[in-house]
Amino acid sequence: MTMNLNMGIEIFSLTKKTALITGGGTGIGLGIAKAMIAAGATVVITGRDADKLLKAQKKLGDNCFYFVFDVTQKAAIPHFINEIENAVAPIDILVNNAGIHLKKWALDTSDAEFENIIQTNLLSVFGLSKACAKKMSERTGGTILFIGSMAGIFGIDRVAAYGTSKAALTGLMHSLVTEFSTYNIRINTIVPGWIESPMFLNAVNSDPLRKQKITSRIAMDSFGTPADIGYTAVFLSSTAARYITGVVLPVDGGAAINF
Ligand code: NDP
Numbered sequence: 001m002t003m004n005l006n007m008g009i010e011i012f013s014l015t016k017k018t019a020l021i022t023g024g025g026t027g028i029g030l031g032i033a034k035a036m037i038a039a040g041a042t043v044v045i046t047g048r049d050a051d052k053l054l055k056a057q058k059k060l061g062d063n064c065f066y067f068v069f070d071v072t073q074k075a076a077i078p079h080f081i082n083e084i085e086n087a088v089a090p091i092d093i094l095v096n097n098a099g100i101h102l103k104k105w106a107l108d109t110s111d112a113e114f115e116n117i118i119q120t121n122l123l124s125v126f127g128l129s130k131a132c133a134k135k136m137s138e139r140t141g142g143t144i145l146f147i148g149s150m151a152g153i154f155g156i157d158r159v160a161a162y163g164t165s166k167a168a169l170t171g172l173m174h175s176l177v178t179e180f181s182t183y184n185i186r187i188n189t190i191v192p193g194w195i196e197s198p199m200f201l202n203a204v205n206s207d208p209l210r211k212q213k214i215t216s217r218i219a220m221d222s223f224g225t226p227a228d229i230g231y232t233a234v235f236l237s238s239t240a241a242r243y244i245t246g247v248v249l250p251v252d253g254g255a256a257i258n259f
Contacts, residue, residue, distance in 0.1 A: 011238065011239050011240045012039065012234065012235065012238045012239075012240045013039055013040045013238065014036055014039040014040045014041035014093070014234060014237060014238060015039075015040030015041070016040070017036075017040070017041045017042070017092040017093055017237070018041065018042045018043075018044065018088060018089040018090060018091055018092050018093070019033075019036050019041050019042070019043050019044070019091070019092065019093035019094075019095060019237065020044045020046070020081075020084060020091045020093070020094050020095065020128075020132070021033050021036070021043060021044070021045050021046070021095040021097055022046050022047070022071055022095065022096055022097050022098035022124075022128065023045075023046070023047055023097045023098030023099065024043065024044075024045025024046060024047070024053075024056065024066075024095075024097065025045050025046075025047045025049070025052040025053040025055070025056040025066070026047070026052055026056070026197070026198055027195075027197030027198050027199060027200075027226055028097060028147065028192060028195055028197050028226045028229050028230075029045065029047075029095070029097040029098070029226075030045075030056055030059075030060075030226060031225065031226020031227050031228075031229055031230040032095055032097060032226070032229060032230045032233045033045050033056070033060055033064065033230075034059075034060065034226075034227070034230055035227060035230025035231050035233060035234045036093070036230070036233065036234055036237070037060055037061070037063050037064065038234075039234045039238070041063070041093070042063045042064075042065070042088065042089060043060065043063060043064045043065070044064075044065045044066070044067060044084055044088055044091075045057070045060075045064060045065075045066045045067075046066065046067050046068070046069045046071070046098070047066075047068070047069075047098065048068065048069075048070045049068075050066075050068045053066035053067075053068065054066065065084075065087070065088050067080070067083070067084060071098050071120060071124035071127075071128065072119045072120055072123075072124055074123060074124065074127040077124075077127040077128055077131045078131045078134075080131075081128075081131040081132060081135065085135065090135065090139060091132055091135065091136070091142065092136075092142050092143070092237075093142065093143050093144075093145070093237045094128060094129065094132040094142070094143075094144045094145070095144075095145045095147070095233060095237075096124075096125040096128055096129065096144070096145065096146050096147065097145075097147045098120065098124065099120060099121045099147065099165075099199075100116075100117060100120045100121065100162075101159075101162050101199050101202075101203055102116075102117050102159070102161050102162050103158045103159060103162075103203055103207075104158055104160075104161075105157070105158055106158075106160040109160055109161055113161060114160070114161040114164075116161075117161035117162055117164075117165050118161065118164070118165050118168075120165075121162070121165035121166065121169075122165045122168050122169065122172070125146060125169060125172065126172060129144050129172075129176065129187070132144065133176075133180055133183070133185055136183060136185050137180075137183035137185065140184065141183060141184025141185050141186075142184075142185050142186075143185070143186045143187070143188075143236065143237045143241075144176075144180075144185060144186070144187040144188075145187075145188055145189070145190060145233055145236060145237065146169045146172075146173055146187070146188070146189040146190070147189070147190055147191075147192065147229075148166045148167075148169055148170065148189045148190065148191040148192075148248060149162070149163070149166040149191060149192070150191065150192075150193060150194070150250075150252065150255065150256065151163035151166055152165075152166025152167040152168075152169065152170065152191070153167075153191065153250075153256060154256075169189060170189060170248055173187050173188075173189055173246060173248075174246060177245050177246040181245060186236075186241070186242075186244065186245040187245060187246065188236045188241075188244060188245060188246070188247045188248075188249065189247070189248045189249065190229060190232050190233060190236070190249055190251055191248055191249065191250040191251065191252065191256075192224060192228075192229050192251055192252065193218065193223075193224050193250060193251060193252025193253055193255045193256070194214050194218065194223050194224065194252070194255065195223065195224040195225065195226060195228070195229060196223050196224070196225055196226070197226060200223075214255075217255045217258050218252070218253045218254065218255045218258065219253060219254025219255065219257070219258040220253030220254055221253070222253065223253075224251060224252065224253060228251055229251055232249065232251050236249070
């Protein structure tokens with residue numbers, strides 16, 4: 001691609017792009033949807049709960065469409081992607097944001113619980129990325145984002161299944177970068193630090209000691225917001241990031257490097 005160095009701020013724009021954001025009805029996914037719409041994109045949000053999605057769609061406005069879909073229904077993913085592309089537009093940006101958490105000691109975690117986390121946080125990401133990449137590879141390319149976690153970088157107690165699912169995303173990303181770059185598909189992982197969302201508040205409000213430990217780690221001394229992740233997602237999906245692929249980017253107020 002030849003770059004026009006006189007190009008202005010529009011290099012960060014997502015105008016004429018369509019983004020599919022799984023779990024886009026709440027928390028971080030909603031923050032990403034808002035930021036992408038502000039950057040000019042049309043956004044499709046998905047989740048299992050129609051009421052949540054409708055509420056979000058009302059906030060997000062006419063450039064938002066919603067589809068009820070459980071990402072663990074892996075066999076249905078190719079049909080689901082076709083449905084979106086026929087009803088809305090070809091997907092240029094896939095944000096694999098949907099995820100579930102499990103806070104339990106490893107010794108108390110059943111195999112079924114572990115598998116459930118892997119199904120939602122890892123295998124669905126593979127299925128969706130594969131289905132979208134097939135379409136993107138037939139066009140001019142596209143971008144895919146994964147949402148990792150500090151629990152995929154650090155050893156943290158009581159998140160064996162969740163931490164494993166998030167750490168494995170990095171391995172998946174590395175592999176896909178070697179295969180998808182040839183189709184002009186970029187893949188990056190955003191690692192949110194501690195971001196105020198329903199999932200985070202549920203996890204820490206019942207555990208003051210954990211909250212205190214987390215707070216003491218964050219160099220910038222405050223929790224992040226879904227908007228912080230949204231702006232990062234916009235940048236990584238824009239032409240401004242055209243040479244960035246395979247990166248794991250913490251957005252964490254310095255938590256990952258604060259001793
Ligand atoms: P939320 O619980 O607000 O969001 C999770 C979203 O995923 C919901 O919209 C939910 O929608 C959707 N979802 C869950 N399971 C499924 C499923 N089977 N099929 C379709 N959608 C599903 O939490 P966050 O916004 O915090 O989490 C978003 C992502 O960010 C997750 O991947 C999480 O691991 C990650 N993350 C969050 C951090 C934080 O501090 N908040 C830190 C690091 C990572 P519905 O219930 O309608 O299905």
